[in-house]
Amino acid sequence: MAVETPVARTAQEGKFLSFVLGAEEYGLEILKVQEINGMMGITRVPRTPEYVRGVINLRGRVIPIVSLRQKFKMPAVADSEKTCIIVVQVSYQDTELTMGIIVDEVSEVLNIRADQIEPAPAFGGGMDETSHITGMGKLEDKVVILLDIDTVLNGEEIEAVVQSTN
Numbered sequence: 553m554a555v556e557t558p559v560a561r562t563a564q565e566g567k568f569l570s571f572v573l574g575a576e577e578y579g580l581e582i583l584k585v586q587e588i589n590g591m592m593g594i595t596r597v598p599r600t601p602e603y604v605r606g607v608i609n610l611r612g613r614v615i616p617i618v619s620l621r622q623k624f625k626m627p628a629v630a631d632s633e634k635t636c637i638i639v640v641q642v643s644y645q646d647t648e649l650t651m652g653i654i655v656d657e658v659s660e661v662l663n664i665r666a667d668q669i670e671p672a673p674a675f676g677g678g679m680d681e682t683s684h685i686t687g688m689g690k691l692e693d694k695v696v697i698l699l700d701i702d703t704v705l706n707g708e709e710i711e712a713v714v715q716s717t718n
Contacts, residue, residue, distance in 0.1 A: 563687030563698040565666040570659040570696055571638065574626055578655075579662060579689055579696045586639040586650065588658055591631050601712050605654060610639065616713045617652040623704065629656070643702045644710050651713060653701070662696065664689045669698070 568579035569588075594606040594617050603622035607614050617637060621628065634657040642649045672685040684704045689696035705713065 562671065563664075563669050563689070565664055565669065568662045568664055568689065568696070568698060569638065570662050571636070571655040572657040572659060573621055573624065573655055577659060577694060577696045579664070579698045580640070580701050582661060584640045584642075584701050586641055589637045589639065589652075591635050591637065591654075600715075601709065604713055608637070608652065613650070615639065615650050615652055617654060618705070618713060619654045620704070621654070621656070632656075640701050642705075642710070644707070649710070649714065662689065662691070664691070664696070664698075
């Protein structure tokens, strides 16, 4: 009997918001982005995973904030004047969750054509480590790692984030 492996989503051509984490540039579908804010006061919530920085009050709504740097196990750096919170809509169990992701810097909106997208590389050792990468955008002088923001956090992690706002 064959064991089914999860099928990774592949990036489709379109507009992507590009942002920087460390030395790498990432992109996420512009349709998932609600707004971009500078850093603001984040209230730490006890007993949440380390990558959950806390919650913010965004015009009367409490939304969880996740550090992509910590989620991706990158070294921590101090927030700078370029550090931003990208407010995104994440699909989870037939609902849309609003959450913020902290990135080092927002770059630009890129229009990436289908012929500029390569499949995500297979690194071996299971699909979990790169299942949130939908493709690699090849632009003139750089490669942009295209993310599926819906899968950056797994179900258990999303539950932990949701609990931080309850």
